[in-house]
Amino acid sequence: xxxxxxxxxxxxxxxxxxxxxxxxxxxxxxxxxxxxxxxxxxxxxxxxxxxxxxxxxxxxxxxxxxxxxxxxxxxxxxxxxxxxxxxxxxxxxxxxxxxxxxxxxxxxxxxxxxxxxxxxxxxxxxxxxxxxxxxxxxxxxxxxxxxxxxxxxxxxxxxxxxxxxxxxxxxxxxxxxxxxxxxxxxxxxxxxxxxxxxxxxxxxxxxxxxxxxxxxxxxxxxxxxxxxxxxxxxxxxxxxxxxxxxxxxxxxxxxxxxxxxxxxxxxxxxxxxxxxxxxxxxxxxxxxxxxxxxxxxxxxxxxxxxxxxxxxxxxxxxxxxxxxxxxxxxxxxxxxxxxxxxxxxxxxxxxxxxxxxxxxxxxxxxxxxxxxxxxxxxxxxxxxxxxxxxxxxxxxxxxxxxxxxxxxxxxxxxxxxxxxxxxxxxxxxxxxxxxxxxxxxxxxxxxxxxxxxxxxxxxxxxxxxxxxxxxxxxxxxxxxxxxxxxxxxxxxxxxxxxxxxxxxxxxxxxxxxxxxxxxxxxxxxxxxxxxxxxxxxxxxxxxxxxxxxxxxxxxxxxxxxxxxxxxxxxxxxxxxxxxxxxxxxxxxxxxxxxxxxxxxxxxxxxxxxxxxxxxxxxxxxxxxxxxxxxxxxxxxxxxxxxxxxxxxxxxxxxxxxxxxxxxxxxxxxxxxxxxxxxxxxxxxxxxxxxxxxxxxxxxxxxxxxxxxxxxxxxxxxxxxxxxxxx
Amino acid sequence: xxxxxxxxxxxxxxxxxxxxxxxxxxxxxxxxxxxxxxxxxxxxxxxxxxxxxxxxxxxxxxxxxxxxxxxxxxxxxxxxxxxxxxxxxxxxxxxxxxxxxxxxxxxxxxxxxxxxxxxxxxxxxxxxxxxxxxxxxxxxxxxxxxxxxxxxxxxxxxxxxxxxxxxxxxxxxxxxxxxxxxxxxxxxxxxxxxxxxxxxxxxxxxxxxxxxxxxxxxxxxxxx
Numbered sequence: 009x010x011x012x013x014x015x016x017x018x019x020x021x022x023x024x025x026x027x028x029x030x031x032x033x034x035x036x037x038x039x040x041x042x043x044x045x046x047x048x049x050x051x052x053x054x055x056x057x058x059x060x061x062x063x064x065x066x067x068x069x070x071x072x073x074x075x076x077x078x079x080x081x082x083x084x085x086x087x088x089x090x091x092x093x094x095x096x097x098x099x100x101x102x103x104x105x106x107x108x109x110x111x112x113x114x115x116x117x118x119x120x121x122x123x124x125x126x127x128x129x130x131x132x133x134x135x136x137x138x139x140x141x142x143x144x145x146x147x148x149x150x151x152x153x154x155x156x157x158x159x160x161x162x163x164x165x166x167x168x169x170x171x172x173x174x175x176x177x178x179x180x181x182x183x184x185x186x187x188x189x190x191x192x193x194x195x196x197x198x199x200x201x202x203x204x205x206x207x208x209x210x211x212x213x214x215x216x217x218x219x220x221x222x223x224x225x226x227x228x229x230x231x232x233x234x235x236x237x238x239x240x241x242x243x244x245x246x247x248x249x250x251x252x253x254x255x256x257x258x259x260x261x262x263x264x265x266x267x268x269x270x271x272x273x274x275x276x277x278x279x280x281x282x283x284x285x286x287x288x289x290x291x292x293x294x295x296x297x298x299x300x301x302x303x304x305x306x307x308x309x310x311x312x313x314x315x316x317x318x319x320x321x322x323x324x325x326x327x328x329x330x331x332x333x334x335x336x337x338x339x340x341x342x343x344x345x346x347x348x349x350x351x352x353x354x355x356x357x358x359x360x361x362x363x364x365x366x367x368x369x370x371x372x373x374x375x376x377x378x379x380x381x382x383x384x385x386x387x388x389x390x391x392x393x394x395x396x397x398x399x400x401x402x403x404x405x406x407x408x409x410x411x412x413x414x415x416x417x418x419x420x421x422x423x424x425x426x427x428x429x430x431x432x433x434x435x436x437x438x439x440x441x442x443x444x445x446x447x448x449x450x451x452x453x454x455x456x457x458x459x460x461x462x463x464x465x466x467x468x469x470x471x472x473x474x475x476x477x478x479x480x481x482x483x484x485x486x487x488x489x490x491x492x493x494x495x496x497x498x499x500x501x502x503x504x505x506x507x508x509x510x511x512x513x514x515x516x517x518x519x520x521x522x523x524x525x526x527x528x529x530x531x532x533x534x535x536x537x538x539x540x541x542x543x544x545x546x547x548x549x550x551x552x553x554x555x556x557x558x559x560x561x562x563x564x565x566x567x568x569x570x571x572x573x574x575x576x577x578x579x580x581x582x583x584x585x586x587x588x589x590x591x592x593x594x595x596x597x598x599x600x601x602x603x604x605x606x607x608x609x610x611x612x613x614x615x616x617x618x619x620x621x622x623x624x625x626x627x628x629x630x631x632x633x634x635x636x637x638x639x640x641x642x643x644x645x646x647x648x649x650x651x652x653x654x655x656x657x658x659x660x661x662x663x664x665x666x667x668x669x670x671x672x673x674x675x676x677x678x679x680x681x682x683x684x685x686x687x688x689x690x691x692x693x694x695x696x697x698x699x700x701x702x703x704x705x706x707x708x709x710x711x712x713x714x715x716x717x718x719x720x721x722x723x724x725x726x727x728x729x730x731x732x733x734x
Numbered sequence: 735x736x737x738x739x740x741x742x743x744x745x746x747x748x749x750x751x752x753x754x755x756x757x758x759x760x761x762x763x764x765x766x767x768x769x770x771x772x773x774x775x776x777x778x779x780x781x782x783x784x785x786x787x788x789x790x791x792x793x794x795x796x797x798x799x800x801x802x803x804x805x806x807x808x809x810x811x812x813x814x815x816x817x818x819x820x821x822x823x824x825x826x827x828x829x830x831x832x833x834x835x836x837x838x839x840x841x842x843x844x845x846x847x848x849x850x851x852x853x854x855x856x857x858x859x860x861x862x863x864x865x866x867x868x869x870x871x872x873x874x875x876x877x878x879x880x881x882x883x884x885x886x887x888x889x890x891x892x893x894x895x896x897x898x899x900x901x902x903x904x905x906x907x908x909x910x911x912x913x914x915x916x917x918x919x920x921x922x923x924x925x926x927x928x929x930x931x932x933x934x935x936x937x938x939x940x941x942x943x944x945x946x947x948x949x950x951x952x953x954x955x956x957x958x
Contacts, residue, residue, distance in 0.1 A: 157843050161873070162784040164746020248744050248787025339743065425843045427873040429938050430782075432750040446943070561943060 011042055019046035019222075025377060032371040040309045040357065040365045046222070047275035047313055048282060048372040051537050056377050057503040058535045061516045066529040071492045071557075073194065074531065079120040079271065080190075081531025082197055083492050085557050089447055090194040091454055092126035095134075095187035095497045095553040097536035101242040102184040106151025110184050111159040111245040115317050117188040118165065119271035122254050123320065125198040125261050126190025129431060130445045131160045132458045133170040133186045134497070134551040138179030140414050145174065146734065148182055155245075156186070157425040162247035163254070166434050167426035168443035170458055174414050177462075180541035185497045187458055187553040191447055198261060200270040200280075202288030202323050202349050207267060209281070209292060209347040210329070212336055213253045213319035217302035219243050220276070220315025249318040249341070256339040257320065265328035272319040278312045280321040281347075282355055286373040291352035296359045300342040308357055308364045323349060383509035388468050392601045395586050396663050399596065403664055403715045407639060409595050410669075411726045414734075416590060416636055418647075418724075421731035439648065440566050441486035441632055444558065453564070455489030455556040461635065462547035464603035467588050469511045469548055473518025474606040478673060480554035481526050482632040485615040486676065488564040488622035489556025491526065496533040496552050501545025503537045511548035512537075519550065525608040528554075565622045567631035567641075568649035569705050574628055575685050576653060576705065578638060580614045580675035581698040584666025590636045591669035604671050611674040617695055618676050626684045633675040638702075639668040639712075641677050646710050647724050655703035655712045664715070679705060735760050735957055738775040740805065742767045742796050747782035747818065747937065754937040755779070758953045765801060772804045777814045777956055780805070780821030782873070782935060792835065792876045793823030802828060814857065814956060815929040819874055822921070822931035831924055831931045833881035838874070839914025845873040847945060848912055848920075850934060851900040855893045856923055858930045861955040867904050868948035870934035872912060872920075877933040879915035879922075886917050897921035897932055 016026045019042055029045050030036050037045060051057060067075035073090060074082035080094035098113025114131060121128050133156055138145045149172075160167045165188075220243035260266060268288070270280040277299070285292040296308045302316070324332060329345060336343035350356070355372065357365040401409070410416050423438035435453060436444035442455040459479045465472030477494065484491040498515070501508040523529055539546045558564055586592050587601025621627045629649075633641045646653050657667045680688055692699050711717045737760040741748045748764065755762045763773050767785075772778070785796035796802060802824070809815050809830055817825040825831045838844055847869055852862040862868065889895050897920035901910045906918045913933075921932030936949030 154842070161843055161845075161875075162744070162746075162787065164783060246787070248784060248789070251746070251784075252743055424846055427843070427845045429845065429871050429935075429944070430746055430750070430873065432753065432938055432941065432944060435943050 011036060011039065019043065020050055021046055025049060028377065032368065032375060038365065040312065041367055043309050043313050044278050044365060044367060045372065047278045049376050053275050053279055054376040055535055056379050057381050057537060058498065058512060059378050060380055061513050064516060064520050066520065066523050067531060069493065069527050069529050072529060072531055073197065076530065076532055078199060079123045081493065081495055082124065083531060083555065084194055085454065088194045090192045090197060091189060091555060092121050092124045092192055093187065093189040093495055093553065093555055094120050094532040095185055095495045095551060096120070096534040097497050097499060098184045098186065099182065099499065099536050099539055102152055103182050105242040106148050107155040107158065108242055108244050110152040110155030112243045112317055113184050113186045114156055114159040115245045115247065115250050116273050117186045118163065118250065119273065121188045121190035122257055123198065123269050123271045124192065125196050126192035127258060128165045128188050128190040129433065130189040130443065130456055131165050131167040131186065132456055132553060133167070134183065134458045134460055135170065135172045136178045136183035136549060137174050138182065139176035140174050140734065142176065142179045152184055153422050153425055159245055159247045161427040163251045164430050166428050166430050168428055168434055168445060169438050169456055171460065172419050172422050175462065175547065177547040180544065181539045181546050183499050183549055185551045187495065189456060189555065196261065198266060198269050200268050200284050200287055202268050202284040202290050204267060205290065205349055205351045207326070207349045208324045208329055208345045209294065209349065210322045210324055211299060211319065211342065211344050211346045212322060213341055214246065214249050214316055215300040215302040215342060216306065216311055216314045217316045218306065218310055218314060221310060221313045243315045243317050245317050252339040252341055253318050253320065256336050256341055259335050260332055265324055265332050267323040267325055269320060269322045272321060274315065276313065276315045282369060282372045284321065284323060285349065285355065286369050291350035291354045291356065291369060292347060293350050293356040293358065294347035296357055298344050298346040300344055308359045312357065381503055381509045382506040383513045384506040385510055386469050386514060389600055389602050392587055392598065395592065396665055399665060406591065406595055406665070407716060408726065410590060410636060410640060411643065411723060412730055413594050414730050415594065416640060417730040418727045435564065436487060436566055441483040442489060442556065444487055444564060446561065451561055453558040453561060455484045455487050455558060457483040457554045458551060459483060460549050460551045462549040463588050463593060465511065465515055465550060466547040467601065467603050469514035470518040471603050471606060473515035473550060474522040475603060475673060476550055476552050477519050477522035477526065477528060478606055478611050479634055480552040481528055482615060484554050484556030485619050486630045486632045487566060488619065489558045491528050491554060491556045493529050493531045494552050494554045496530055496550060498535045499539055499546065499549040499551065500537050501540040508545055515548055515550050522606070522608060526612060563623050563625065565627060565630045567629055567645050569645050569651035569653070569679050570628040572651060572705050572707055574679050574681050574705050575701065576655065576703045577678050577680065578675060578700040578702055579618060579678060579697060580610065581672065582638070582662065582667055582670055582675065582700065583672045584662040584670040585672050586666060586670055589669060589671040591665065604673050606673050613695060614674045614676065614697055617691065617697055621678065621688065626688055627678045627680050629679040631677045633677060635671060637669045637671050638677065643710065643723060645677065646720050647727055650708065650720055652706045652709040652711070652720055653703055654706050657713070658700040658702060735777065736775040737762045737777040737779060738773055739764050739779045739781055740767065740801055741765065742783070742785035742799065744785045744787050745781050745783035747935065750937045751779050751781045751818065754940045754949065754953055757940060758957055767799050767801050770800050770804065772808060775813065777816065778805055778808060780817040780824050782819030782821060785820055785824065793820060793827040796824045797827035806830065809929055812928050816858065817931040818935055818937065819933055822933055823876060825929065825931040830929050831922060832885060833879055835876045836878040836880050837876050838878050843875045844912055846912060847871050848934065849900050849902050849910065850897045850920055851904050851906060853893055853896055856896060856927045858952055858955055859896055861951045865904060867900060867902055869939065869946060870936060870949060871938045872934050874933055877913045877915065879919040881916060889922060892925065894923045894925065895919055896923055896930055897934065
């Protein structure tokens with residue numbers, strides 16, 4: 009069959025890419041080969057637009073065992089305990105079919121983690137939906153949330169944290185990012201690198217069906233009005249089978265049967281076999297008639313490109329097949345030797361002994377195209393002068409408006425649909441600065457957080473990139489964790505547009521700077537480009553998943569006020585930056601201006617002193633100040649504890665709106681006992697850290713000078729109102 | 735005291751229950767669903783989760799499994815049986831407990847800490863005081879208990895309703911009913927009072943670091 013231009017285009021390949029394929033093969037590919045190339049060369053699998061820039065990110069510190077390039081990142085938390093984690097996007101499938109798209113996003117990221125020998129212990133997510141008035145938003149929200157819950161609840165892994173945001177730039181392209189975290193024995197981490205010739209290549213898990221064919225290519229293209237027609241490319245998840253696969257794999261991993269193992273995620277059998285062979289410098293030969301199929305008459309093309317879920321590829325040591333099969337039989341899962349490793353450095357696909365495809369592994373991996381795409385710097389916007397003069401509502405109304413706004417309202421409507429406690433090690437749940445999950449049977453824990461701030465990045469990506477890394481760091485500090493490392497999911501628009509490419513490049517630059525300064529490297533991640541429809545791109549949305557370590561379970565903190573009569577302090581200096589804040593965007597509907605600046609030196613100093621306070625048991629509660637400023641942070645501390653506060657702005661030049669709604673970075677609010685005040689002030693002054701004493705806690709009323717006075721119970725009602733009525 | 739926890743494919747609270755039982759010095763064994771024999775035990779626990787993926791209907795397939803035939807025999811001999819969440823659903827499907835567990839009234843999965851009012855006149859709750867208010871965690875899609883009003887009356891008369899959803903003061907009414915259950919029922923006993931099925935998870939509240947230890951009373955009641 010002659011490959012026409014039309015067929016090339018349908019495979020998401022450019023003409024020059026096709027020519028490159030022909031050159032690498034010294035001939036034209038056949039259809040199966042073209043399909044395999046399209047699966048490996050698409051943006052999702054090859055990182056062809058982002059690779060050059062991702063290299064700039066720091067990936068090592070004293071804790072890192074494995075950085076990017078494996079199924080997930082691995083860090084060492086002492087006592088032979090390792091934490092394995094990664095975040096990944098499932099944006100396009102979730103927009104087309106929200107329940108299954110979100111569910112398989114969770115399933116896929118879980119497999120990345122248990123492939124490495126880790127038992128998953130926590131799930132988190134970051135969700136961005138369109139404007140609440142957009143007619144699709146409600147059903148997408150419902151579908152995605154129940155899909156995430158449906159998968160995590162069933163497999164029995166707690167969903168402990170996340171964020172749900174709304175903005176019109178996601179109207180036609182929502183973001184669904186899922187993060188999984190697992191715990192492994194440091195001495196028993198499994199990798200995907202093949203070793204040895206003539207070793208059995210084993211297919212385990214679910215049968216292969218026709219679902220998800222070309223899923224990775226679909227995820228690498230912009231949407232248009234015909235996107236609905238792509239429904240068949242969305243995979244269908246089965247958390248029950250995944251639970252069986254998880255238990256079976258972990259059982260097999262107890263001895264030395266496995267040489268290497270890789271899950272069949274995006275681009276299914278193709279990418280798993282190519283990656284294993286490439287990393288090992290080997291070839292692989294597969295007999296496709298042996299692949300367990302769900303449907304009749306599946307062609308090699310369909311088998312290689314299917315993205316059916318809950319499947320793994322394993323390379324076994326000699327003589328281990330029988331015992332391994334016994335384990336998978338126990339769990340009622342398929343186990344078939346479908347091929348072997350070779351020394352040909354080729355991917356050879358046979359069907360009933362006939363060679364159907366024969367491709368040099370390098371052509372699919374290291375020789376895949378890498379683009380240095382044109383990019384344009386984003387111009388920094390000028391600060392809006394006299395913004396406060398345009399304020400035409402009262403302080404009190406502004407607070408009410410923030411509490412009622414969809415983005416700031418209480419998200420328990422979402423998080424109550426997730427089992428947060430199963431496995432019985434969740435010490436701090438959703439709604440906290442970070443979740444805390446104990447290492448089973450040990451006296452230590454990890455803190456986990458997922459964050460994004462797209463409007464900062466949209467205004468000025470360099471600062472936005474820095475800011476979001478700092479926010480993740482700050483959230484971990486706030487619960488008393490030592491920040492260790494991050495995983496990232498970079499959600500951007502079409503990289504062929506130099507402005508969008510510029511957002512990606514500068515966001516990465518900003519992230520790099522913060523990661524380096526804070527010794528907070530990136531150990532895994534994912535890039536999702538082409539997020540947009542009909543040339544309308546989403547806001548640049550880097551999502552950061554942060555992991556921190558808690559070595560003593562008695563030295564943790566949360567953001568709820570603990571008692572009345574204690575002192576409230578703001579740590580870090582308030583400059584009253586209002587541009588790009590919740591207040592200016594959502595209350596005043598102003599879109600221009602720069603995001604708040606990041607001062608990495610202050611960020612680190614302020615964070616370190618908070619960490620020190622928590623370790624010295626000097627604080628009752630800690631909350632980082634993020635979107636919504638001091639006012640929202642204080643309100644959350646009150647609303648979530650039921651304890652009130654009496655607050656007064658310190659006497660300086662800032663106006664009330666600037667002080668309470670400003671989103672200057674690197675700040676925390678702490679609640680301390682009066683008897684600790686001297687000690688705390690002494691430590692702050694010794695480190696030259698700015699702080700404001702702004703009031704004290706009191707019974708059930710929240711009060712700011714003479715301008716605001718409300719019962720906590722009423723504030724909670726207001727904050728819950730939006731979701732309950734949506 | 736010897737206990738047995740049944741493990742189905744898809745069970746996911748089996749470990750949590752085992753941890754709680756061990757904390758109270760039960761001699762516990764895990765039994766796989768394909769086994770046809772039960773070890774000698776004083777308590778059999780059917781844990782929460784999604785047995786067989788909850789396909790067909792929650793608990794329906796598990797109720798027909800090999801091991802459940804043995805559980806039913808033990809129950810008839812008077813062995814103590816505790817079914818939590820999916821375990822409660824399975825006990826309902828086997829007919830060991832009467833009624834039905836429908837989808838939650840709001841048609842959504844609910845995970846939340848809830849207050850419960852305890853009736854202590856049974857083997858499982860005797861360490862609690864009567865009408866004590868405890869806080870446990872629920873996590874289910876189908877926990878909306880339904881039965882005939884005669885049956886509710888009957889259970890009230892015989893004190894077979896072990897737990898009812900309430901507020902922290904012990905008021906039992908629709909405002910404090912998370913899933914739409916009849917008479918705010920969260921857990922019930924059979925007539926012989928050797929079988930308890932409950933939607934809330936006592937095993938999750940056995941550790942102060944998580945929330946509280948309100949679930950310990952149930953396990954220590956069984957012990958003595």
